[in-house]
Amino acid sequence: MTECLRGKKADDYVFTRPAGSQVVDPREEWYSLCVSSGLGQWIPAKRKNGKEFKAYRGLNLHDFRRSAIWNMVRRGVHDSVAMKISGHKTASVFRRYNITDERDLAEATRLIEAGSQLPVFESKTDTKSDTATYAHS
Numbered sequence: 001m002t003e004c005l006r007g008k009k010a011d012d013y014v015f016t017r018p019a020g021s022q023v024v025d026p027r028e029e030w031y032s033l034c035v036s037s038g039l040g041q042w043i044p045a046k047r048k049n050g051k052e053f054k055a056y057r058g059l060n061l062h063d064f065r066r067s068a069i070w071n072m073v074r075r076g077v078h079d080s081v082a083m084k085i086s087g088h089k090t091a092s093v094f095r096r097y098n099i100t101d102e103r104d105l106a107e108a109t110r111l112i113e114a115g116s117q118l119p120v121f122e123s124k125t126d127t128k129s130d131t132a133t134y135a136h137s
Contacts, residue, residue: 030061
């Protein structure tokens with residue numbers, strides 16, 4: 001990705017042809033590059049109509065976007081800022097990219113368990129003044 005951005009301005013397209021025109025759909029070139037570098041493969045597949053074709057399985061360009069969002073959120077970047085950076089216009093689409101995994105669940109468990117070490121306060125009524133007081137349990 002660094003090479004794709006070298007010498008470009010902030011508003012330039014990431015994927016361009018040598019003359020500078022935008023690459024509108026880079027999937028075929030990307031898939032071929034990934035297959036040749038071992039990051040993907042062509043596998044035999046069949047369409048519903050029975051016609052055979054080669055399907056690509058491997059690293060996709062959107063994997064970078066998903067990883068960037070995941071990393072930003074886990075590093076504390078506010079969702080609205082991460083959405084602006086990633087170009088998402090709606091929170092619902094952004095949430096589809098912000099995938100929860102086992103590490104998130106483990107971290108949530110750790111935080112919940114750490115919170116159980118904090119003092120718990122219970123409400124008790126003082127019979128003399130009829131006002132609530134709080135005591136540690």
